[in-house]
Amino acid sequence: MGGFSIFSRNTKPIYAKVSTMDADLEKIVIEKTWTGRHLFEAVCRIIGLRETWYFGLQYTNKKNIPCWLQNDKTICGQDVQKDPSDASFHFLFLVKFYPEDVEPEIILDVTRHLFFLQIREAILSMNLYCSPEASVLLASFAVQAMHGDCTEEVGPIDLDKHLPKSVIDQYDMSADMWRDRIKRWWSRNAGQSREEAELEYLRVAQDLEMYGILYYPICNNKETDLHLGISAQGLGIYKGVNRITPRPFFSWSEIKNIQFKNKKFHMKTVDKSTISFRSRETSIDSSILDLCIGTHNLYLRRRQPDTLEVQQMRSQAKEDKQRRSAEQAKMAIERKERQQMEKECKELKQQVELMTMELMKAQENVRKAEEANDQLAEKARHSEHETLMLYKQKSEVEAECNRLSMNNMKSEEALLRMERKAREAEILAKQMSMSLADVSLDANRKVTQYSSQTALVIDPSWHQQQPTQSGHSSGHPGMTTTGSYHQLQSLDSNVHPQQMMSRSLNMPSSAFSSPIPSNPPPNQQPQQHQQHQNPPQQTQIPPSSGGNNPHHHPLQTQNQNHQNQNQGQGGGAGGQSHPNQQPPYYGSGLIVPPPDPSISQIFEQQTILMELEKSRNEYEKRARIFKEHLEELRGDIDGLKRDENVQQNGNIQQQHREHDAIHAQNVAHGFDKVCEELHDNEHKLSTACN
Numbered sequence: 001m002g003g004f005s006i007f008s009r010n011t012k013p014i015y016a017k018v019s020t021m022d023a024d025l026e027k028i029v030i031e032k033t034w035t036g037r038h039l040f041e042a043v044c045r046i047i048g049l050r051e052t053w054y055f056g057l058q059y060t061n062k063k064n065i066p067c068w069l070q071n072d073k074t075i076c077g078q079d080v081q082k083d084p085s086d087a088s089f090h091f092l093f094l095v096k097f098y099p100e101d102v103e104p105e106i107i108l109d110v111t112r113h114l115f116f117l118q119i120r121e122a123i124l125s126m127n128l129y130c131s132p133e134a135s136v137l138l139a140s141f142a143v144q145a146m147h148g149d150c151t152e153e154v155g156p157i158d159l160d161k162h163l164p165k166s167v168i169d170q171y172d173m174s175a176d177m178w179r180d181r182i183k184r185w186w187s188r189n190a191g192q193s194r195e196e197a198e199l200e201y202l203r204v205a206q207d208l209e210m211y212g213i214l215y216y217p218i219c220n221n222k223e224t225d226l227h228l229g230i231s232a233q234g235l236g237i238y239k240g241v242n243r244i245t246p247r248p249f250f251s252w253s254e255i256k257n258i259q260f261k262n263k264k265f266h267m268k269t270v271d272k273s274t275i276s277f278r279s280r281e282t283s284i285d286s287s288i289l290d291l292c293i294g295t296h297n298l299y300l301r302r303r304q305p306d307t308l309e310v311q312q313m314r315s316q317a318k319e320d321k322q323r324r325s326a327e328q329a330k331m332a333i334e335r336k337e338r339q340q341m342e343k344e345c346k347e348l349k350q351q352v353e354l355m356t357m358e359l360m361k362a363q364e365n366v367r368k369a370e371e372a373n374d375q376l377a378e379k380a381r382h383s384e385h386e387t388l389m390l391y392k393q394k395s396e397v398e399a400e401c402n403r404l405s406m407n408n409m410k411s412e413e414a415l416l417r418m419e420r421k422a423r424e425a426e427i428l429a430k431q432m433s434m435s436l437a438d439v440s441l442d443a444n445r446k447v448t449q450y451s452s453q454t455a456l457v458i459d460p461s462w463h464q465q466q467p468t469q470s471g472h473s474s475g476h477p478g479m480t481t482t483g484s485y486h487q488l489q490s491l492d493s494n495v496h497p498q499q500m501m502s503r504s505l506n507m508p509s510s511a512f513s514s515p516i517p518s519n520p521p522p523n524q525q526p527q528q529h530q531q532h533q534n535p536p537q538q539t540q541i542p543p544s545s546g547g548n549n550p551h552h553h554p555l556q557t558q559n560q561n562h563q564n565q566n567q568g569q570g571g572g573a574g575g576q577s578h579p580n581q582q583p584p585y586y587g588s589g590l591i592v593p594p595p596d597p598s599i600s601q602i603f604e605q606q607t608i609l610m611e612l613e614k615s616r617n618e619y620e621k622r623a624r625i626f627k628e629h630l631e632e633l634r635g636d637i638d639g640l641k642r643d644e645n646v647q648q649n650g651n652i653q654q655q656h657r658e659h660d661a662i663h664a665q666n667v668a669h670g671f672d673k674v675c676e677e678l679h680d681n682e683h684k685l686s687t688a689c690n
Helices: 036-047 109-124 132-147 165-170 175-189 194-205 282-302 308-455 460-474 485-493 497-504 522-533 554-575 597-640 651-669 673-689
Strands: 014-019 024-030 055-060 066-068 089-095 214-219 225-230 234-239 249-251 255-261 264-269 274-279
Touching (some): 109 132, 132 175, 194 597, 214 282
Antiparallel strands (some): 055 089, 214 225, 214 274, 225 234, 264 274
16 A cells, blocks of 8 residues: 655655555555554554554564564664565564453454454464364354355355364365365354354354463473463463463462563562563563563453443444344345245246146147037037927926926825814814813712811922823813822822922922912812911911912022022122221321432342353353354264374474364363353352352
8 A cells, every 4th residue: 555654754764564464554654763652553543443452563573583562662673673675664463462252342343353364364374273173163154254154156165264274184084075064064154244253253262272372482490491371361381382271370360460570570479479480582571571461451451341432432333233233134135035036036937837838738729629629519410409309308297297296285285184183183082081080070079078188288289289280181271170089199109208308397399399380270279278277287378479479488488588688788798898897008107217328239239240140151051052062063073083193294283283182181071261261250250249
């Protein structure tokens, strides 16, 4: 790009070239008096970066050792090597300080994209160890971020840009087999945008053992070769080629102070112990000290409220996310409509083809139909004569049917007249038999009246059954019947047990059985007269004003009165309350004590605890899903792993083989970075509770 300078042109310009993970900035004009902060701020303005506290400028000194550019020193005063081709300074714009958790701390998309590019480059260059199963999972997110959803239009996957060479050489698998496994996981990421796929990539990458750790060679007082690992969680000391398991590890909360004195670093812990060490190269002492101070300051900054600038960036990021979500929803709708239109167009084409085929078939059918029509016309001419004959026969048959139907109607009318006469004769016979029975009963009534009265206990149920039996015998409700002595005895023997109970209680059977007919027969008058003569045996009950029953029992009246009283009490209870019951009193004279000032503090503590517990549960869930994915991938490709005796070339591959053994040992014993972070989160949670 063109020159960039805001200073005077009287002095000789000095050019600087800055390479970011996304682009190269060439010929940035700087002054001799520029410090590292001037160049860093100029680069941030050019690329539009606002979250500047994560990044720094790195250069290679004259001993070919990478160092970080000091912001408070001039560029020319530092050991920066010039490019011999154009005599310009060459810097790398890289991530210098890593966050503890990517999702809540990284706000803007440009920052997340630079993190994604640098972590992917570190994994592919094998500077960051990644297990084979995690490499396949990360490759699926990287392909989703670069190409979108998995479709047939996307060409073959370039394995060199998505899988480290150590992973490919470790298994006896062809390139197509690796592509199939990556596509299988790629299809699960359908619908994710580029930002979401990059965020998922960083979520998986931050759980790697060597993520976010910068290693520097050091030695202790015994001149033992060690490596110092500086990360967002703290400082770790690594022995030999092991870059995964620190022995020991000091978190920033345990470190009290770090000093650099007499070419040695002195680290004081909270328990008042001091650990001293020195770097193998004195030229990187300033980089180590600056990295430790900056990482610790960022550790303290995370535990303080957000500044106004950070709040504004979060608000802007939220708005951008909402806008992007709306655009994605709109694009999804348009994509769905386009797919629907393409589907409809395809269906229409198929319908046109089908209709064309049907048209050809219809034309063939028309031709065949015309031939058949000619044949049918010939047959029709021959059948016209037969049709006329059939019409004539039809008319003769219809005339015969009409005659038979008239005869049938006359027969039915004669049958109905005969049935009506038979019914009238039957009714007349029944009336004559009933009249003869009434005459015989009236003749014997006066002789058997006295004996029947002494032999039978007066029971109103007999009056109920007698007209019923006489009604069944005569078939006429208005006729009277008087029973003989033997009939009364037979009637007494057929009395229902309920009627016997009513006799012993001197009660009518209507209290236990069906009600008494409303029109009693005339033959009950002598019995009613006898009831007047014998009042101790049975008391005659006058009929109630509300009904026609002459044998209404007093218990029924009492039950009805009792029921009416209950209904009245029930209605009263429903409408009025009990006189002794008082409604609850809600007084306004209660004195409310003043609120306890510690309640708000307790509420805030509880809110903080709930948020910590919620974040811990989400992290555990994400870690569990991540472990399940890794276990599935590990089981998928472990069977194709090559023999360990195969010789590998290069020191980096030898180191990765040792890292694989250490990683497998940690997984077998259940020690990994996720478990350690869960333990740290539990410790933080317990500290916050106390």
